[in-house]
């Protein structure tokens with residue numbers, strides 16, 4: 095199905111041509127004077143120079159050719175040379191009718207499906223999930239869903255951080271607390287216990303304790319580094335502990351992501367890339383890309399056009415240990431081998447940008463990937479508290495994700511029971527659904543690359559540009575549709591008639607924008623565009639709702655037409671929030 099804007103431009107281009115001008119001047123945009131017109135074309139102004147004519151003359155010539163247009167009910171040339179346009183009611187209602195039954199609501203399934211690995215979430219095992227990981231999960235999930243909607247093969251990988259110092263810290267702390275455990279007995283050769291020597295609760299206490307200790311206690315830190323090293327070399331007792339840590343934390347992580355309505359296709363981890371490192375390093379050396387610099391093995395990744403310094407990409411430390419870059423490079427090797435992707439997209443804190451510049455350049459330069467494979471980085475900004483500083487608990491600590499979710503749900507629960515009488519259990523369930531919309535919409539409605547302020551009061555409000563407001567609008571539509579159905583009328587049939595009033599026309603025009611918005615939002619990796627679109631759509635709907643007595647309308651054809659418009663509005667809103675990664679309750 096063609097996009098509304100394209101159809102309008104075609105009509106205009108044809109008119110330019112008929113009037114003897116080049117068709118390329120027929121570009122149409124949404125009007126910036128909605129009081130005067132719905133769309134506008136500035137082509138006459140653009141063409142004035144080429145044709146040595148006053149723009150208004152060209153505009154008049156073109157407008158003349160639009161007098162019997164099936165698309166525009168009004169085409170007006172206004173000084174100095176704008177063409178103001180209004181769309182024909184029958185054309186508009188016909189378009190919506192088609193959109194209603196079209197695949198993907200009129201958006202186009204890609205002709206050229208790509209395999210895209212999307213690396214997001216990125217939690218670190220054994221460290222509790224904190225709000226810093228929230229953005230990656232929310233933004234990545236939404237982009238994954240949009241790509242899938244448009245027909246791409248999206249492979250979401252959580253890429254667990256399981257291989258770093260945190261593991262050595264935990265092992266060392268355990269060793270201090272319980273040296274008698276069999277894992278620390280180097281001469282032990284039997285089987286290791288199946289049960290982990292800790293619960294997730296204990297694990298979450300052990301890590302921060304160890305991390306704090308390592309900051310003040312140099313010998314403890316040394317010990318932890320050594321333990322990390324031994325683990326990476328495969329010492330059996332440590333491997334057994336690592337397996338326990340992994341099992342216990344992954345179970346917990348999955349529970350948390352489920353609460354966020356975030357799912358991964360792959361639960362790969364940094365350590366999975368380890369087997370690829372030796373051959374990769376060897377090849378970099380052999381081909382002459384990697385060289386020794388002050389004991390470390392590095393690859394130069396500077397480019398002539400660089401405006402800021404891009405340091406060499408470090409491959410191995412002087413003690414031979416691998417680094418974050420090494421792991422990411424080896425992960426690329428693995429991904430290429432397993433999936434042969436067209437693109438790998440990383441959704442990571444923008445403070446890691448330089449790391450990815452180095453990794454991408456090094457991967458391309460050393461030929462880990464075909465030249466045409468795209469490596470992209472979507473770096474997101476920081477989630478700040480109302481004070482403009484990184485979000486913290488009231489006590490000033492790092493906010494755990496679980497607690498943030500609990501706080502929001504509690505707030506939502508109170509709002510819901512205040513609003514209407516409802517059983518506690520139902521209200522709790524609804525609060526969870528609405529709470530998630532508050533968090534996700536609050537995040538996604540900001541441009542991903544910018545920092546934003548996480549403001550619980552604003553995000554949970556039922557009014558304004560918020561998730562709960564969007565859900566409230568959907569619930570309102572559902573309730574009208576339910577009442578209509580209770581009168582035993584089927585909602586299947588009904589033709590969309592011409593807009594009955596101005597507010598309905600505005601709503602209809604807004605509906606036609608959906609296909610272009612989703613395609614653009616995916617293209618630009620910009621879920622915030624879907625948010626601003628549905629906010630505008632919800633506003634248009636609510637205005638129409640307040641100005642129109644839908645259910646008491648006596649003209650049955652008119653009523654049935656409005657029901658179709660409601661159905662379409664609900665479908666567009668529900669599809670959009672699904673792409674953003676949340677859903678609407680039945681009531682709220």
Ligand code: ARG
Pocket residue numbers: 213215216217218253254255422440442
């Ligand atoms: N675990 C990392 C962190 O918390 C994020 C991982 C991002 N992905 C990657 N391939 N480096 O900082």
